[in-house]
Amino acid sequence: MLQFMTGVSGSFNSELIDSVKDGKRFRIIGDNINFHTGVAQARKNVGKSGHMEHWFGSAALIQNVEFPSLSDIAPQRDLLQLPCNTFLLSQSDLNEEVYYMSYLAAPIMVEHFPWLQFAKAAMNEVEDKIPGMNVRNKVIPLPILHKNEQKYADVIDILDSYQKLCDSTFEKAEIEPQKVHIGGDQLTRERFSGARRLRAAAFTETERLERLNPITFELFHLQMTVLNTFYQILCSTQSTESFTLYSQKVRLLRKEADGNDVKNHYDSCKDLAESVIKAYVIEAACEHIGLPDTDIVPENIPDTAQMSSEEIRSWLVGQVSPIIQKVTKSTRNVLNGTYVQEENPDPVYSYGNIVLELGLIFMNLCNIVKNPNRDRLLNVMKYLKMMLKGHNNRSKYALDILRLLCHQFALLSERTAHETLNGLFVNTGKSIIPADLQMEYLVRLTKGRLRSMCSNVTEQSLVKRSSSFYGMNEISDHFDKETSTVTRAQKHKRLSSFEDENKIIKNLRKIRPFLKTPGRQVESMEKAPKNSNHQIKFG
Incomplete structure (x- = not known):
């Protein structure tokens, strides 16, 4: 099983590159993953068995809505x-x-x-939806980072990883680099913006993290x-x-x-x-x-x-x-x-x-x-x-x-402004939800995988496991589709509030x-x- 997970661990990267080759844009959303390690996760080299761990999870969201007719001149006005x-x-x-x-x-x-x-x-x-919003968005989980967003040094490392991912994706897709919309909840947004300000006086565009723009909060x-x-x-x-x-x-x-x-x-x-x-x-x-x-x-x-x-x-x-x-x-x-x-x-x-x-x-x-x-x-x-x-x-x-x-x-071009606002939503195939709610689902999924790893919760093992999330989900969905598997409800339907x-x-x-x-x-x-x-x- 572990060898199989290692084999599909790079699928998230190839899927992202293929989407960019097809002319699709993507955005990145992140959120902290905090979990408690107890006796079941105890390791000699860690020290205390009962303590909180602070990691960071991210996902790339493939965008289906385009606005080619709008102006791309920024800023729109002073x-x-x-x-x-x-x-x-x-x-x-x-x-x-x-x-x-x-x-x-x-x-x-x-x-x-x-x-x-x-x-x-x-x-x-x-009501009629915006053309393209009726199409399901691909959600590609990215590898978990052993970084604590409460520390600016770690936040800069997170943004550096985003910058490297964007640069390598555009390079392998053989297209001109573009700016990528990133975001998170209000606190994450503030820390992302603060980290970029710390790098504002750097010498190169890469060090200034100029590829990561705009940075927004999320709606959920x-x-x-x-x-x-x-x-x-x-x-x-x-x-x-x-x-x-x-x-x-x-x-x-x-x-x-x-x-x-x-x-x-x-x-x-x-x-x-x-x-x-x-x-x-x-x-x-x-x-x-x-x-x-x-x-x-x-x-x-x-x-x-x-x-x-x-x-x-x-x-x-x-x-x-x-x-x-x-x-x-x-x-x-x-x-x-x-x-x-x-x-x-x-x-x-x-x-x-x-x-x-x-x-x-x-x-x-x-x-x-x-x-x-x-x-x-x-x-x-x-x-x-x-x-x-x-x-x-x-x-x-x-x-x-x-x-x-x-x-x-004012600050963004008319096209980027529309693209950014529509990037706040994710079509799951069943309904449209805020992007940060989709990220909450991924955080819950990650914590479920963590509980099954027992004492093997190390940085190396977690990166390997999280890198295979996308590939394993795609294989599972394809198997269910080919075998006509019926997905059973996991909970009762919500009761009507009409009588209340x-x-x-x-x-x-x-x-x-x-x-x-x-x-x-x-x-x-x-x-x-x-x-x-x-x-x-x-x-």
């Missing part, structure tokens, strides 16, 4: 000449966000209002940051009223949804948040239309027999839009510079508005990840920059988003959070949560 408003959320940007928030709220209404079932087929139509960790902010603002263990996020977590027995540790409980926290957001959408719709219950059919329902799918969607989004306009009114006032804090606010009404506004923005970000669209993503980035900055004045992600916007609007959402809706109908009642008191809520956008001052 960054110093760009007005500041280019990087700020404008009224037109907010109008666009309101439209997409309404578009996401419409299917929720179709799901929970029986009298809207006629619109189900129209809302289920899938941004999703976790936004969801974590949602929980920090809205989930308090002191708030036990039935309309609060924490109360619904207890009532619905969602024990895994730990708002204090979103990173390690992301899926559970996301499921709970989406259930609460959907329930608030239905409650807002009931209050706006004047319905005592979801089963009551309102008046003025159009005759849809002669309406096209596009007309049905437009009508439904038009019904939802006034609700979202009302929810985002305070943010619009902030942009105008006319926001004034209320003297006698309704904390329940404010809570509901925050759930809807921040929740639908998060759902919009998740929807963009599934259906990549550059204009929508940049628009959401502007909103998130304001929201994260308002929540925490020292937010690193707010600064990273500004950096990304500078690259997209109906329970939340019934509770909210009793409280009526969107019926503004100045001076309404909430005993368990000592301090009402505030919309982080209100902390931003526009001149």
Whole structure:
């Protein structure tokens, strides 16, 4: 077996070279691999048996989307000449966000209002993806490096290995060297950029690591940051009223949804948040239309027999839009510079508005990840920059988003800007996911291999094993295909949250959070949560 692994260990390199020969681009993503070595991995020359090891894993992602018609002249424009408003959320940007928030709220209404079932087929139509995004991306794991990204000396060694890989790949493919997009989570991005700055005064292009550009953060960790902010603002263990996020977590027995540790409980926290957001959408719709219950059919329902799918969607989004306009009114006032804090606010009404506004923005970000669209993503980035900055004045992600916007609007060529943004996504063959989520899967795979190596966890053995990952996966997939192997599910299907959402809706109908009642008191809520956008001052 070990001889076989040694035989296929160079397949990752040959596959990368062949892809470049075929005119494909590639990008590189990396992440740390931290694991604990115990008695099972004990070796005489290591010392302590129980300690943490810090390694670094990487993968090359073959890109299928090209933009040959766009200009390759960099920079697009002088960054110093760009007005500041280019990087700020404008009224037109907010109008666009309101439209997409309404578009996401419409299917929720179709799901929970029986009298809207006629619109189900129209809302289920899938949006067209960018040509090339429908093709599965090849993911080529690279050999693991015994480097700790917490040390800049090791980070420079990591980037040196990337530079050598790029140079050798282009040389063997016999094409002119190109710049390669690299990235990782926000902390990895910062360390990569810092390492390049340390080499900025070197004598040669290779030593200056000029081949590795641009360097970006990734979207899955941004999703976790936004969801974590949602929980920090809205989930308090002191708030036990039935309309609060924490109360619904207890009532619905969602024990895994730990708002204090979103990173390690992301899926559970996301499921709970989406259930609460959907329930608030239905409650807002009931209050706006004047319905005592979801089963009551309102008046003025159009005759849809002669309406096209596009007309049905437009009508439904038009019904939802006034609700979202009302929810985002305070943010619009902030942009105008006319926001004034209320003297006698309704904390329940404010809570509901925050759930809807921040929740639908998060759902919009998740929807963009599934259906990549550059204009929508940049628009959401502007909103998130304001929201994260308002929540925490020292937010690193707010600064990273500004950096990304500078690259997209000025520093990179138009072609490179589009290629870079589309490089943040990976088509797995079943769905589109963020590139760093794909890297998380590879890290999990690597740790599984580590556990099977027992005391043979050495730098030499790990490099050999990780070099064969791509070849072994290709052989396994080809064998399964030729033998018509049926892949069995490894876990049960995710349970429907429909009944839980109906329970939340019934509770909210009793409280009526969107019926503004100045001076309404909430005993368990000592301090009402505030919309982080209100902390931003526009001149």
